[in-house]
Amino acid sequence: xxxxxxxxxxKVSSRVALGVQEQFLQLLTMKGRRVIIIAGPTGIGKxxxxxxxxxxxxxxxxSADAIQVYRGMDIGTAKVSxxxxxxxxxxxIDICDVNEPFxxxxxxxxxxxxxxxxxxxxxxxxxxxxxxxxIHSLIYGPxxxxxxxxxxxxKLDEEMERLGNDFLYDKLQAFxxxxxxxxxxxxxxxxxxxxxxxELSGKRVSDFSWKARxxxxxxxxxxxxxxxxRKALYERLSRRCDEMLQAGLLEEVARLxxxxxxxxxxxxxxxxxRQTLDFLSTGRAPEEYVRYVEKFKQASHxxxxxxxxxxxxxxxxxxxxxxDISRDDLADLIASDYSSPxxxxxxxxxxxxx
Numbered sequence: 001x002x003x004x005x006x007x008x009x010x011k012v013s014s015r016v017a018l019g020v021q022e023q024f025l026q027l028l029t030m031k032g033r034r035v036i037i038i039a040g041p042t043g044i045g046k047x048x049x050x051x052x053x054x055x056x057x058x059x060x061x062x063s064a065d066a067i068q069v070y071r072g073m074d075i076g077t078a079k080v081s082x083x084x085x086x087x088x089x090x091x092x093i094d095i096c097d098v099n100e101p102f103x104x105x106x107x108x109x110x111x112x113x114x115x116x117x118x119x120x121x122x123x124x125x126x127x128x129x130x131x132x133x134x135i136h137s138l139i140y141g142p143x144x145x146x147x148x149x150x151x152x153x154x155k156l157d158e159e160m161e162r163l164g165n166d167f168l169y170d171k172l173q174a175f176x177x178x179x180x181x182x183x184x185x186x187x188x189x190x191x192x193x194x195x196x197x198x199e200l201s202g203k204r205v206s207d208f209s210w211k212a213r214x215x216x217x218x219x220x221x222x223x224x225x226x227x228x229x230r231k232a233l234y235e236r237l238s239r240r241c242d243e244m245l246q247a248g249l250l251e252e253v254a255r256l257x258x259x260x261x262x263x264x265x266x267x268x269x270x271x272x273x274r275q276t277l278d279f280l281s282t283g284r285a286p287e288e289y290v291r292y293v294e295k296f297k298q299a300s301h302x303x304x305x306x307x308x309x310x311x312x313x314x315x316x317x318x319x320x321x322x323x324d325i326s327r328d329d330l331a332d333l334i335a336s337d338y339s340s341p342x343x344x345x346x347x348x349x350x351x352x353x354x
Contacts, residue, residue, distance in 0.1 A: 004262065030350060033119055034338055035219045037127045038228030039064075039135055039311060040269070041304035047080050050128040051225070052090055052331045057124040057338065060089040062114050064107070064129030064138070067270045069096050072256055076171075076272035077250045078240070091118075099260035103189070107134045108142045117220065119182045122340065133312035139221055139316065140213040146200040148193075155191045157265070165191060176204040184306075186274075188265045215316065222343050224334060225317040230352065232323070237300040245293065246270060254280060258303050271299045318347040 002173040007074070040046050050061050054298035061080075063069070068077045071094045080090060091114045096102050097145045111127070113133075116123040117131070118302045129135065137143065160168055172194050173180035183190045197210060215221060244325060253261070262268050280350050311317060318337075 007246055017117070018102075033219050035115060035125045035127060035221050036334060036338055037064075037135060037221055037223045037317075038226070038334075039128075039130060039132070040098075040226065040259055041228075041233060041307040042130055042300065043078070043240050043304070044226045044228055045327070046130070047078070047084075047299065048126050049327055049331060050126050051080075051084055052327060053124055053334055054088045054124070056331055056335055057126075059124035060118045061062065062118075062125055062127045063092045064111070064127050064131055064134045064316050065093075066134060067129040067267060067273075068093050068099050068129075069107075070264075070267050071096065071153060072098060072252070072259065073267065073270070075244050075247050075269065076250045076276075078244075080269055085273065087121075096253075097259070098256050098264055101264065105136045105142050105163045107302065108137050111138055112218075131308060132314070136310075136314065139211065139215050139223075141216060141307060144208045145197045145205070148196060149200060152194065152196050152199055156195055156206055160188060160265075161336070168192070168195060171195065172198075176206055179204060180207040186269060192265065210326070221316060222334070223314070223346075225311050225314075225319045227308075227319050227321050227349065228323060232307075233304055234301045237304060241272070241293070241297045241300055245296075250276060250280075253277060259346050260296040262333060271303050272296055275299060283347075308349075312349050316346055318319045318344060319349045320347070 005138070036059070038046050038050050038053070049060075053059060054061055067073055069078050069092055072264070079093065083197070084090075085093070092110060095110070115125050115280065127135065127138070156168070165185055167189050169180065169185045172191055176194065177199050179194055183194075185191075196206070197203070198204050251274060253273055256273070257277060257280065261273065266275060275292055275296040278295075279288065282292075283287045320333075323331070
């Protein structure tokens with residue numbers, strides 16, 4: 001009887017030891033699959049921080065910017081310089097012409113391939129960007145739904161051209177008010193995709209499970225969001241808009257327009273580009289230029305506000321007020337978290353500050 005009990009205890013102890021060993025091995029394995037994500041609103045300083053961090057850790061930067069994938073869209077996206085890209089490897093920048101489509105599925109597929117390549121070479125992947133939809137899809141998987149149908153897509157594109165995005169947005173809102181509330185009337189690509197899913201599946205977009213998923217088990221994501229008081233950020237963004245205009249944004253957009261920018265429903269709606277295309281279609285009188293600049297700055301502020309709103313709903317991110325910490329100290333903090341077996345506890349966002 002005692003012998004049998006000892007055998008049972010030995011088996012239990014063996015299972016416990018094996019469980020601990022498996023957890024330990026899993027931790028060792030996951031260290032090689034840690035991925036740093038640096039997110040934040042446009043213009044807050046993500047690029048400068050990521051370059052410093054990459055230099056410290058032997059990192060490679062993976063862009064999570066829906067517009068920086070396009071060649072020639074340089075000034076309006078504040079694209080990292082070629083000199084910095086020569087110094088630190090960058091990925092998913094300048095991979096498409098402006099007349100080529102690129103969507104969240106393309107991003108997830110290519111980003112995962114890049115992550116595997118970086119990890120295989122024992123370097124540190126650092127994802128940097130402000131496109132919340134792309135980052136969320138990488139962490140949790142892209143949204144489910146039927147594949148695109150070229151005929152239905154062409155019909156919806158024609159309706160968008162003929163009737164306008166307000167008409168199609170109202171149509172989407174009537175079918176699926178819950179999904180429509182998550183996008184804007186200017187999100188032409190998402191409006192068309194939403195109506196396409198409804199027509200193909202007979203279901204609402206919001207019926208497809210997505211945001212309730214668990215993070216991908218393939219990677220150990222270490223997520224950071226850079227924060228700043230709104231007033232200070234908006235002032236910075238307004239100055240940056242002026243700098244972009246001085247750097248030749250008008251000329252850049254005019255050239256891209258000749259290359260087919262208007263035909264790309266995603267790229268042509270990018271902040272700075274949409275306003276510039278509209279201005280180029282006017283008589284370009286001085287008062288029209290003043291209105292154009294004001295709309296450009298306003299749109300930049302609205303983009304930042306939408307980015308704050310999106311990431312407030314993301315539970316995995318540690319929010320950092322950049323005014324409270326130097327860039328050197330923040331880089332050290334992120335590097336320390338990367339080296340830790342368990343991530344620092346997510347820091348919830350502060351209430352919005354003016």
